[in-house]
Amino acid sequence: MPYFFLFAALAGLAILLYLTFFFYRIIVFLVGKKHRVLLFCGSLIFTGAFMAGIVMLTSVGIPVLIYFGLTALGTDLVFLILRATLLKEKKDGKFTIYRLGIIPVVLTGLIVLYGYFNMYNVHETRLTVETEKQLRDGGYRIAMIADLHYGNSVTGEKLQKYCDQISEAGVDFVLLCGDISDESTTPEQLEECYRILGGIRSNFGIYYVYGNHDRRRYAAGSKGYSEEELAAVIQKNGIRILLDEIVSINNEIVMVGRDDKHVQRKGGRDSSAAIMKRVDTSKYVIVAQHIPEDMKEYAQLGADLQLGGHMHAGQIFPINVINELTKEQNKGVRKFGDLVSVVTTGMSGWGFPVRTASYSEYMIIDIVSTAK
Secondary structure, three states, X not given: OHHHHHHHHHHXXXXXXXXXXXXXXXXXXXXOOOOHHHHHHHHHHHHHHHHHHHHHHOOOHHHHHHHHHHHHHHHHHHHHHHHHHXXXXXXXXXXXXXXXXXXXXXXXXHHHHHHHHHHHOEXXXXXXXXXXXXXXXXXXXXXXXXXXXXXXXXXXXXXXXXXXXXXXXXXXXXXXOOOOOOOOOOHHHHHHHHHHXXXXXXXXXXXXXXXXXXXXXHHHHHHOOOHHHHHHHHHHOOEEEOOOEEEEEOOOEEEEEOOOOOOOOOOOOOOHHHHHOOOOOOOEEEEEOOOOOOHHHHHHOOOOEEEEOOOHHHOOOXXXXXXXXXXXXXXXXXXXOOEEEEEOOOOOOOOOOOOOOOOEEEEEEEEEEOOO
């Protein structure tokens, strides 16, 4: 987390400096080159006010600044290359659109609109996982929802629609894999969210593991509910919270529900090795944890399937590229030895209703046996 804030601070400083020169160039184009120092100081003040205002007054301020900075820089690079090779600038107004900075404004608007659509357009992603372990004929069907961040994009009737689709899919059990609510969720939204989720029809129940946002300490002070009240709302809607607990499903599947790695509860979080010692690995073992990690270790300890979220597939470019280079798994399906790891992109995202790195989704996963 400290690295995220450091990255955000450095990125914000870079955008501030670049956009200061960007607006300075526009002002010089419009009013001339006199009083350059005064104009630059005015550009710096204007840029700071512009950045602060767009972040505070709109829900899409951060992605707007990121993409405005990137498209402005990209436009400048293309213009410089073209002017050095194919074009010669003349005083005929040909480059007025470029000089006025209109191109980055249009491109940023299109990108943010695309990201807005991507956030709200939730996909149903289906996949099949095979195992050599013995399971009943037809196997088992799981629904996984993670990173709903209730209140950001999918709420009320939209969530009800997706939950109805999951019920119609005939799932055996449902996994809510963390960050279903967060520090911006109101008490009223909290009640609505888990009431709708608790209404999903399944054969063996609905299970829940905490994410890193669900129990944020500052949620209680600002929005009026405590960690205990959060747990009470979840449980009264028939949803079972797993805190480093092991659940047997139909005596064929063992689900290990991991607590969030940032937990500060008494006793702390069990190690992977400690919790897996309590597991019968002759059965099909599912590890459910919000943050996908330690997959190689779980493979060595005998787990068959890891289900996680948290990554949001990066949510906005270029974070997805950084994740792909630095994280064990950013999204989708990967194999770690004999372990299949599935990381959902999430039903929504955190902080702002824009995602340009991937689409929103919930997952329907079929587990089938190849044993004869």
